[in-house]
Amino acid sequence: MTLNDLLLDEGLVVEGGEQTVRGLTLDSRKVEPGFVFAALPGVKVHGRDFIPKALTAGASVILTDEPVEAPVPVIAVPEPAALLARMAARFYPRQPGHIVAITGTNGKSSTVEFLRQIWAGAGIEAACLGTLGVTRGNSVEVTGYTTPDAVALQAALDRLAGEGVTHLGMEASSHGLKQHRMDGVRLQVGAFTNLTQDHLDYHPDFADYFASKLKLFTERLPADGRAVINVDSEWGGKMAASARERGLEVLTMGWRGSDLAIREITPRAASQSVIFAWKGREHALDIPLVGEFQILNALGAAAIALSDGVAEASVLDTLKGLAGVPGRLEKVGETAAGAPVLVDYAHTPDGLDKLLRAARPHTRGRVIVIFGCGGDRDASKRAKMGVIAANQADHVIVTDDNPRSEDPAAIRKAVLKGCPRAEEIADRAQAIRHGVAMLKAGDCLLIAGKGHETGQTVGDIVHPFDDREQGRAALVAREAANV
Numbered sequence: 399m400t401l402n403d404l405l406l407d408e409g410l411v412v413e414g415g416e417q418t419v420r421g422l423t424l425d426s427r428k429v430e431p432g433f434v435f436a437a438l439p440g441v442k443v444h445g446r447d448f449i450p451k452a453l454t455a456g457a458s459v460i461l462t463d464e465p466v467e468a469p470v471p472v473i474a475v476p477e478p479a480a481l482l483a484r485m486a487a488r489f490y491p492r493q494p495g496h497i498v499a500i501t502g503t504n505g506k507s508s509t510v511e512f513l514r515q516i517w518a519g520a521g522i523e524a525a526c527l528g529t530l531g532v533t534r535g536n537s538v539e540v541t542g543y544t545t546p547d548a549v550a551l552q553a554a555l556d557r558l559a560g561e562g563v564t565h566l567g568m569e570a571s572s573h574g575l576k577q578h579r580m581d582g583v584r585l586q587v588g589a590f591t592n593l594t595q596d597h598l599d600y601h602p603d604f605a606d607y608f609a610s611k612l613k614l615f616t617e618r619l620p621a622d623g624r625a626v627i628n629v630d631s632e633w634g635g636k637m638a639a640s641a642r643e644r645g646l647e648v649l650t651m652g653w654r655g656s657d658l659a660i661r662e663i664t665p666r667a668a669s670q671s672v673i674f675a676w677k678g679r680e681h682a683l684d685i686p687l688v689g690e691f692q693i694l695n696a697l698g699a700a701a702i703a704l705s706d707g708v709a710e711a712s713v714l715d716t717l718k719g720l721a722g723v724p725g726r727l728e729k730v731g732e733t734a735a736g737a738p739v740l741v742d743y744a745h746t747p748d749g750l751d752k753l754l755r756a757a758r759p760h761t762r763g764r765v766i767v768i769f770g771c772g773g774d775r776d777a778s779k780r781a782k783m784g785v786i787a788a789n790q791a792d793h794v795i796v797t798d799d800n801p802r803s804e805d806p807a808a809i810r811k812a813v814l815k816g817c818p819r820a821e822e823i824a825d826r827a828q829a830i831r832h833g834v835a836m837l838k839a840g841d842c843l844l845i846a847g848k849g850h851e852t853g854q855t856v857g858d859i860v861h862p863f864d865d866r867e868q869g870r871a872a873l874v875a876r877e878a879a880n881v
């Protein structure tokens with residue numbers, strides 16, 4: 399493919415446009431001969447600092463925001479990240495025909511996975527893409543991001559389409575939307591779960607966080623697109639109003655939803671009885687998931703599929719047998735007396751609150767929670783999560799969760815400000831062993847924050863670590879000690 403092909407319809411005149419482009423990247427370390435190197439402004443540095451390295455590695459085109467001197471064609475535009483995304487979409491031309499993007503603070507990974515199951519249950523070739531990676535049937539390929547960079551994303555879409563995937567549910571993170579990672583994606587549907595505090599390390603304030611999420615409806619969806627919005631929060635109402643203003647078809651769901659209206663959710667031992675109405679027609683069923691938030695996610699996925707025209711009977715059938723999402727309220731085992739150990743990915747104040755509330759109706763004894771907060775991430779979450787844990791749990795153990803470049807003790811101290819009576823156990827494996835050892839009949843242990851993650855990042859090093867394995871090992875150790 400030539401550079402001119404990649405710039406088709408962009409209205410740009412570039413010297414050397416007939417040259418063949420062999421690839422694109424925004425990372426100088428990934429440049430190969432014949433590549434376009436996109437030198438983008440970043441949080442820490444500007445990609446232009448790496449242009450010499452990229453040229454040495456063989457970059458044959460530079461895309462950036464200000465004119466620079468270089469011995470190869472330079473394309474300077476005000477929004478190079480957006481142009482990179484559109485060029486990547488031309489370089490990797492195939493995409494699944496039907497793509498749904500889901501945004502919101504919590505529930506994206508769960509909703510895209512439930513949507514994938516609902517589509518697959520209706521015989522559709524479906525996949526989902528997000529924090530857990532690219533999931534198709536039983537195969538999961540880890541990408542490392544919730545919304546991968548534009549080039550990685552377009553390469554994944556092209557491959558999925560080539561493999562026959564027609565329907566894709568993808569997560570739209572606020573980073574992804576703000577950084578134009580999704581600009582080349584041909585979307586049909588956008589969905590919204592909820593909006594509460596997160597990522598205030600990256601977004602200067604909550605308004606910027608909201609504005610980034612809103613872009614899905616105001617900029618990313620085409621004018622004839624559809625929005626499926628959970629309107630239980632004031633933010634959902636605002637998203638729906640903006641989407642309507644733009645002329646999108648808007649469907650609302652949730653306790654306050656009109657198209658999919660939740661009527662009743664009753665917790666059972668290992669499932670929940672749910673009554674909801676779709677377009678006024680009521681359905682009652684048992685969904686084999688615990689936690690009200692999981693039902694909201696499952697019904698969010700159902701609303702999307704139903705609005706696509708998937709048959710009601712098929713959607714209901716899949717909901718009745720829905721499989722849980724890895725690391726989201728995942729039960730890893732129980733003590734001999736039946737006290738469960740669950741792993742969850744709650745890593746925001748609202749997520750932790752919802753998680754602890756979810757456990758309560760299923761627990762006769764104490765709700766015990768182990769959690770920490772990530773380093774180099776929104777520090778203002780820490781004490782708030784401490785307060786929530788102190789208020790909602792009966793026993794709190796504060797430990798480490800990916801301290802990254804920060805001092806782990808300082809992170810724990812910030813969390814403990816909100817829950818001064820909590821136990822502090824720095825080593826996460828030891829915290830888990832301790833939490834499991836203290837379980838009595840009727841108690842429940844929640845290990846929160848890492849979910850499906852398989853590493854603990856300390857400094858630049860990722861140490862192998864999996865809460866689920868650690869939970870199971872601690873149960874075996876407890877058994878061996880005959881507690």
Ligand SMILES: CC(=O)N[C@H]1[C@@H](OP(=O)(O)OP(=O)(O)OC[C@H]2O[C@@H](n3ccc(=O)[nH]c3=O)[C@H](O)[C@@H]2O)O[C@H](CO)[C@@H](O)[C@@H]1O[C@H](C)C(=O)N[C@@H](C)C(=O)N[C@H](CCC(=O)O)C(=O)O
Nearest residue numbers: 424425426438440441442443445448543544545547571573
């Ligand atoms: C905060 C954030 O979004 N960071 C992402 C961002 O980095 P940055 O703006 O800090 O980049 P920078 O280090 O200043 O560098 C500027 C530019 O120079 C380039 N560079 C840099 C070094 C080098 O040697 N050569 C080079 O070319 C970089 O690729 C970048 O384009 O752009 C980089 C290139 O795409 C990403 O790798 C990086 O992800 C970092 C590793 C990260 O941790 N991101 C997380 C926070 C993230 O994106 N999370 C969201 C949401 C998570 C969720 O809620 O689920 C996600 O979608 O995953």
Ligand SMILES: Nc1ncnc2c1ncn2[C@@H]1O[C@H](COP(=O)(O)OP(=O)(O)OP(=O)(O)O)[C@@H](O)[C@H]1O
Nearest residue numbers: 503504505506507508529544691742743744749752
């Ligand atoms: N609808 C919801 N409302 C509130 N909290 C939720 C909801 N769904 C999930 N959670 C909490 O958030 C955690 C993460 O869920 P999930 O992975 O589905 O969210 P996400 O939006 O993909 O998160 P991320 O921003 O990390 O990609 C869950 O483990 C749970 O604790």
Ligand SMILES: N[C@H](CCC[C@H](N)C(=O)O)C(=O)O
Nearest residue numbers: 745771772775799800847848
């Ligand atoms: N994907 C999210 C959640 C990470 C959760 C937690 N394990 C942490 O490291 O903070 C993030 O990068 O902010």
Ligand SMILES: [Mg+2]
Nearest residue numbers: 506507529544
């Ligand atoms: Mg996610």
